[in-house]
Amino acid sequence: MITYSNKIKEIAKRLLKECRAEMVIGFRKGSIPMMNEPCFVRTDEQADDLVWDSHCGINLANYLTSRDEKIAIVAKGCDSRNIVNHIVENKINREQLYIIGVPCQGMVDKRKILAQTEGEVLQITETENGQITVKSANGEKTFSKSDVIQQNCSVCIQPNPVLYDEMVADPVQGQTDIDQFADVRALEAMSTEEKRAYFDELLAPCIRCYACRNACPLCYCPTCFVDESKPQWLGKSQDIMDIKTFHFLRAYHCAGRCTDCGACERACPVGINMRILTKKLNKDCLDLYDWQAGMSIDKRPALDVYQTNDPEKFIK
């Protein structure tokens, strides 16, 4: 991880010096452990702040929307897929970008660590062989990284960037024999009542803070449907129906675009796994249209094209 960080710093400095980019978007250490924050590097000194470790889960593609300058961006697999999305949706030009690709080994889910640690987490360190040591107010504890990884990372199919100008390291081995949609299938198998109860329970803690929307690189509308008041599409209350409608519609806006980067779940202050909704749509897109979002800048999205063999079983 140190080697990644050093390489990123080196590349950032070189790009700024050569004027290949006016700004480098990357991560720096946050004010508390496990919370790296995005940073916008414009000078040589700022480039020294750049880091890379297992807490860089935020999707940096979110910061590219409608920018004018030349930007270098640090991108792991899912970020790069969202950058592809942005290019396909004309939110940024490929020519403006210099993509610093990072082969990703998964991001740590801070909730998993916090749940198993007593006292405040003071420091967290990791070794190259996947051991994570947490120093808390009550002592020290070591985890194996694979046990505390984000759920979406554990079923990730694209750890390496799909689009890049330069890689900081050799590509990592991707997972091949995993069932991406096991949780969706389990839910599909439930009865109507069970499904309803599942979502009642899942979404009950939602406080409608819209952090999931804000963290999502797909959500770039100038005015989101939830904020509009004329017409008001959606009630603003804590009623379970309003909450369900919000999550349902938000997921729908991501249909055929979601890369399952996990930014929404990561940002949620109450830890709702709203990814189950977007995952269902991802699964349908894969089953019906053989489509996965953000894999190539040459293909049009599934819901953007008409083909005579499009499935139409649902139409009478």
Place this chain on the structure above:
Amino acid sequence: MKNLLELMGVEPDRIHFSWISSAESTKFVQVVNEIAEKVKALGPNRHFVKQEAKVA
């Protein structure tokens, strides 16, 4: 759309899609009757309804 609604617990028979030309009056009647029958069998939708705010 139908798939996700079903996933969230809306009964499959409550949602129907159809493409009917303005010239296809018979098909229209047939589809509407069919839908009405299926929805009647399910009864009123009491689950996906927003309760009125309680005013003290």
